[in-house]
Amino acid sequence: MRGGQGAVRAPVLQFTNCRILRGRALLWEDLWVRGGRILDPEKLFFEERRVADEQRDCGGCILAPGFIDVQINGGFGVDFSQATEGVGSGVALVARRILSHGVTSFCPTLVTSPPEVYHKVLPQIPVKSGGPHGAGVLGVHLEGPFISREKRGAHPEAHLRSFEANAFHDVLDTYGSLDNVRIVTLAPELGRSHEVIQALTARGICVSLGHSVADLQAAEEAVQSGATFITHLFNAMLPFHHRDPGIVGLLTSDRLPRGRHIFYGMIADGMHTNPAALRIAHRAHPQGLVLVTDAVPALGLGNGRHTLGQQEVEVDGLTAYVAGTQTLSGSIAPMDVCVRHFLQATGCSVESALEAASLHPAQLLGLEKRKGTLDFGADADFVVLDDSLHVRATYISGELVWQAEEARQ
Amino acid sequence: MNCLSWKLCVTIMRLVILDNYDLASEWAAKYICNRIIQFKPGQDRYFTLGLPTGSTPLGCYKKLIEYHKNGDLSFKYVKTFNMDEYVGLPRNHPESYHSYMWNNFFKHIDIDPNNAHILDGNAADLQAECDAFEKKIKEAGGIDLFVGGIGPDGHIAFNEPGSSLVSRTRLKTLAMDTILANAKYFDGDLSKVPTMALTVGVGTVMDAREVMILITGAHKAFALYKAIEEGVNHMWTVSAFQQHPRTIFVCDEDATLELRVKTVKYFKGEH
Numbered sequence: 001m002r003g004g005q006g007a008v009r010a011p012v013l014q015f016t017n018c019r020i021l022r023g024r025a026l027l028w029e030d031l032w033v034r035g036g037r038i039l040d041p042e043k044l045f046f047e048e049r050r051v052a053d054e055q056r057d058c059g060g061c062i063l064a065p066g067f068i069d070v071q072i073n074g075g076f077g078v079d080f081s082q083a084t085e086g087v088g089s090g091v092a093l094v095a096r097r098i099l100s101h102g103v104t105s106f107c108p109t110l111v112t113s114p115p116e117v118y119h120k121v122l123p124q125i126p127v128k129s130g131g132p133h134g135a136g137v138l139g140v141h142l143e144g145p146f147i148s149r150e151k152r153g154a155h156p157e158a159h160l161r162s163f164e165a166n167a168f169h170d171v172l173d174t175y176g177s178l179d180n181v182r183i184v185t186l187a188p189e190l191g192r193s194h195e196v197i198q199a200l201t202a203r204g205i206c207v208s209l210g211h212s213v214a215d216l217q218a219a220e221e222a223v224q225s226g227a228t229f230i231t232h233l234f235n236a237m238l239p240f241h242h243r244d245p246g247i248v249g250l251l252t253s254d255r256l257p258r259g260r261h262i263f264y265g266m267i268a269d270g271m272h273t274n275p276a277a278l279r280i281a282h283r284a285h286p287q288g289l290v291l292v293t294d295a296v297p298a299l300g301l302g303n304g305r306h307t308l309g310q311q312e313v314e315v316d317g318l319t320a321y322v323a324g325t326q327t328l329s330g331s332i333a334p335m336d337v338c339v340r341h342f343l344q345a346t347g348c349s350v351e352s353a354l355e356a357a358s359l360h361p362a363q364l365l366g367l368e369k370r371k372g373t374l375d376f377g378a379d380a381d382f383v384v385l386d387d388s389l390h391v392r393a394t395y396i397s398g399e400l401v402w403q404a405e406e407a408r409q
Numbered sequence: 410m411n412c413l414s415w416k417l418c419v420t421i422m423r424l425v426i427l428d429n430y431d432l433a434s435e436w437a438a439k440y441i442c443n444r445i446i447q448f449k450p451g452q453d454r455y456f457t458l459g460l461p462t463g464s465t466p467l468g469c470y471k472k473l474i475e476y477h478k479n480g481d482l483s484f485k486y487v488k489t490f491n492m493d494e495y496v497g498l499p500r501n502h503p504e505s506y507h508s509y510m511w512n513n514f515f516k517h518i519d520i521d522p523n524n525a526h527i528l529d530g531n532a533a534d535l536q537a538e539c540d541a542f543e544k545k546i547k548e549a550g551g552i553d554l555f556v557g558g559i560g561p562d563g564h565i566a567f568n569e570p571g572s573s574l575v576s577r578t579r580l581k582t583l584a585m586d587t588i589l590a591n592a593k594y595f596d597g598d599l600s601k602v603p604t605m606a607l608t609v610g611v612g613t614v615m616d617a618r619e620v621m622i623l624i625t626g627a628h629k630a631f632a633l634y635k636a637i638e639e640g641v642n643h644m645w646t647v648s649a650f651q652q653h654p655r656t657i658f659v660c661d662e663d664a665t666l667e668l669r670v671k672t673v674k675y676f677k678g679e680h
Contacts, residue, residue, distance in 0.1 A: 030516070042511045046500060049522035 010035040012044065013398055014052035018384075020063045021354050022374050031063050033380040036397030040376040058384060061392055062350070065358035065372050066104025066381035067335045070183060070365070071141055071231070071265055071292035073109045075299035079307055080108045080125070080140075083117040087124040095134025097300060099402035101334035102357075102391040104381035105136040105371055107182050109294075112144030112155035119176040126180055130381065130396040138365060139182025142175060143231060146186040146196075147211035151236040154322050154329040155211065156311055164191035168199040181205055182365065185231040187212035188222035201226030206365060208265075209247055211236040216249040223256050229364055230264035232294055233281055234273055235328075251285040261285070263364040265292040266356075268342035269333035271319055275345040282346045290364055291338050291357040296320050296330035340389050350389070422650070423657045424637065424676035426665055430625045433661045434468025437556070437623055440657070441473060442482050444554055444619075450486035455524070457488045457546075459555030459614065461566075462509045465623050466558060474517040484520040488549050490542070492557060492566035492614075495603035496530040496580065504594045505530070528578070528607040539578040539607055546613070555617035559624050562586050563632040563645030567608035570644040576610030611649050619655040622647060627663040634667035 015031040022029065032039040032052065044050050074080045076097050078090035091108050098106065108125055110118065122140060130136030144152075145161040152160060163170035175181065184200055185208040186193060197207045209222055210231025215238070219227075230237075230247055238246035245252075250262045268278060268291055282289055293299070298306045298315040305323060306313055312323040315332060322329045333341070335357060343353040362372025370379050380398035383391055394402040427433040441458070450456040460466075476482040494506045502508060507527055515525055526545055532538035546552060557565050562584065568576060569584040583591075588602050595601040614620060624633050636647040637658065650656040665673055 040501075041516065042501060042508065045511060045515060045522045045525070046507055046527075051522065 011053040012039065012050065014041070014055045015058050015063060016055050018058035018061055018063045020374050021065060021351060021358075024351055024355070026062065026351055031374060031382070033398035036380055036399075038374055038376055038378045038380050043376075062354075062385040062387070062389070063374065063382050064102075064354040064385055065362075065374055065378075066135075066383050066394065066396065067102045067291075067339070067357040068138070068361035068365075068372055069098070069103050069106040069293050069295075069335050070138075070229075070290065070361050071109050071143070072098075072106055072295045072299075073111060073330055074297035075295050077297055077301055077306070079297040080121070081110045081113050081117060082307065083113075083120045087121050091125050091137065092134055095130070095137065098135050098335070099394045099396075100391060100404075102336045102339075102383035102385070102394055103135050104130055104383070104394060104396050105138050107138050107141040109141040109143055112147065112152070112159050114159050115174050115176070118142070118174060122176055122180055127182075130401075132396075132399060132401045134401075136381075136396070138367070140180050141183040141185070141208075142181055143185040144211065145174065146171070146184075146190055146193075148187040148189065148213050148236075150213055151187070151211045153211060153236045154311065154313070154327060162190050163193070163196050167192040167195040171196055171200070178203060178205065183208055183229065185210040185229075187214065188227065189214045189218050193222065194225045197222055197225040197227055209237075209250075212247060213238055214247055215244050216246055216253065219247045219250050220253055220255045223250060223253075223260075223262060228260070228263060229290075230262060232267050232272065232292065233264040234277055235267070248281075251281060251288065261288050263288045263290050263360060265290050265294075266342075267292060267294050267331050267333075268338045268345065269293075269318070269331040270341050270345075271333075272328060272331060278342070279346050282348060286348070286352060288360070289356045290360045291335065291342055292361075293333060293335050293338060294330050295332060295334070299332045299334065336389065336391050343389065353389070422637075422653070424673075425657060425659050426673065426677060427659070427661055430468060430661050433623070433625050433659050434466075435472050437466075437469045437621060437659045438472030438476065440621065440659075441469070441554065441556065442476050445482065445487060448553065452486065455486050455488045455549065457490065457549050457552045457554075459552045459557070459609070459617060460489050460491050460510070460514075461556055461558045461623070462491070462493070462506045463558050465625055465629075466556065467513060469556075469623060470514045474514070477518045484518045487520060488524040489520065489526060490546055490549075490552060490609075491527040493606050493608040494528040494530040496535065496605040496607060498530060498603050500529075500531065530603075530607055535580050535607060539580065542578050542607075542609075543613065546616075552614075552617035554619045554621060555614050556621050556623065557614060559622055559629055559632050559636065559647045560587065561590070561628055561632055563635050563647050565611065565614060565622070565647045565649075567606045568611050568646040570646070572611060572643060572646050574615075574641070574643050574646065574649045575612040577612055578607065578609045581606055581608050611646050615649060615653055619657075620650055620653055621657045621659060622650065623659050624664045625661040627666055629664050630667040633658070633660065633664050638668060638672055 013033040019026045020029050032041040075094045128137040183206040207227040208229035208231045240248040313320050313329040314323045320329045339357050358372040362368040381396050384393040392404050445456050448456045498505045500507045567581045591602050635645040641648045
């Protein structure tokens, strides 16, 4: 149980000998937890006059907010876009396995699929809190089918759609219920996109721009209508041009609504984005960078042929291609690998790298009071990392949910 | 510290001069540590300590924390009473003395939260809060060792120039000098600086069985001169401790810059 009167009698846990990410900096501070939430120890001392019930020595490790992955298509053989009866257990399997990557919350992602698939699969992926059973489900990310034919990437051409005819009604007809949906990626150059973006935003759904040939002006108008995210920057969009920067230009646009900035997903697996391009984006707009895995079902499996959406993919080492082509088909780098690669490629601070995988996705989804932070009152979802940012242990609601082999006694 | 000379000095004022701030902090911390250990505190026998805030005692607190982390010193059977707290500042404001004590001392040691007493500057009835504080000190059996500092204007706690030398814990309006000096902690905005505080009185500290005043830095030198070489008077309230049976002034060389060479030699000879 979180919060409420029962929490006051819950045991107080004090994590000592650690550096925590708080206030954008890594500080040598203890982390206090009670009732699944981060606790203010000063308040506990002066108001309740209590001390910790249990202390845990973290061996000098770093405690960071749990990572949040807003774009992951499956993993460990599970494909979220497959219309099977076992989608629920598939999501549960992935949720449990990504704990070892430091991910404590995620958005299962469905690629372009026919309406039957959405109608069958979406009701089976409800929003769910995390715990020992696995990372929490924040809602589904629907990537497609309202995307550009030219920039479809690995998405099947046969199932692309438009909403020119009936705008939002086309969207509802395609997806069925939007109850479990958190993010929708669409191409803003499609006719009547503004109505759709406004309708989705009004329902609290985050709209992302991607798989698109939009120019900068179309992209800016989409943001003015309510879009807040860019799906895997640089991939599946027009390349940056100095007279029309396209969607990439949103990073430095001066025509965005006042007080808002754009967030953008980056796949930092060493494959999807050249390190120099990663650095350009990061230096231009560090506050908006959101690390995503865009992982495919082959994540965590070995080399060979596997299924993604309605197509086959080929895994070779750290790369996955659409079978028989040279088109990249998503990444198979786990989130902690992405964080380490991002740190090394950009030379940014450890704090920045950690925020890109936790605070920024939380801000994107408007959850930054509860997730992506170790501020007092936030959910105690955090990851224990050594100095090279390898995951030693993962906690959800203050409970140990995964631990590295060598850390176990 | 020579045990024999300590016994001979037990009823006079001592002036201990160390070369620099770090050594002065360490000397003071060792003294406090030894007093607690020699006292042999236990379940029915708590050691009561009066505590200051400000920049001067920071080094001393760091050393005490070090002794605790080394396993040499426990605060399990120690009760503390802080000197003062601002009025009207939220308890969790970064500049409140509650925040100071938590961040610089309490969170690093094993003191029982019920034994850490700080005046509540947000109490509904401020004078009642002060009276209750005096009562708590009395119920704890009085203060064994009161550690304090000195302001540039010679004040102890918030007993500003003109405060009664027999004063008790009460509400005080802060002197303009103090408000100006504090502005740097409130973004340089005078309107944000608290103008009132609750403070132990000079009389309250004089009641302690032993008093240790920490004074470091050249900017405190004039105040030390007034406190030691001039008479007892209420414009320099620390001077009251000339009449306390057991007081130690712990200084660094810079704090002695306004003293007569003769005075310094006298006290160094004693030492």
